[in-house]
Amino acid sequence: MDSLTMKNALQEYVDAFNANDLERLMALFSDEASVEDPFGSPAKNGHQEVKAFFAESMSGANLELLAAPRGSHSNAAAITFAVHTEKEGHPIRIDVTDVMTFDSEGKIATMHAYWGPDDIQQL
């Protein structure tokens, strides 16, 4: 997996998310993808669970990329961003780093989202 290709996929992830385009976002993921968001919570496994997760988390949310995507010398890449969204009607910001691994067909196989309880700010 080429590092630049992975980084472009993560930029497309951000763009699809911000366009609120669920089909476009899901096209980046393997049908067998596993998403652990936040890291330390139960994983969403497979197309249906992952799609349901994003359908909910995307709604009313926007991602602000804080640094250029990072590649690697293997099958993983990372993005660091702030999520601007709402919780119970109040605007919040969640500071996150996502690490994605890619399968041999260039689809996202796993996603680990690093953010802790103290990475949420009420605005």
Place this chain on the structure above:
Amino acid sequence: MDSLTMKNALQEYVDAFNANDLERLMALFSDEASVEDPFGSPAKNGHQEVKAFFAESMSGANLELLAAPRGSHSNAAAITFAVHTEKEGHPIRIDVTDVMTFDSEGKIATMHAYWGPDDIQQL
């Protein structure tokens, strides 16, 4: 492992690195730590290999944190930064995201550094 404690350890990692203080940096790591920098390269395993790696990579290098450290709901935390250093006498910048996992004693057990061949810029 408390998320805030892990994030504070990663801030201390940046500060110790920038102070060029190898003993202070190594105090953060388990004696059995494994460091894969970049992700996709052979890991440095155990105190001696990890110390030798940092002795070399620290020299003349400075880390610029680009976003606040991120925690998680488990034993991992992440930092995103630029490394300002030199290669063959020329200034370079490497864009990196590190994910560290912590052992039960609060020491860094693993470090994965995400940066690809195209995340190095000649300045």
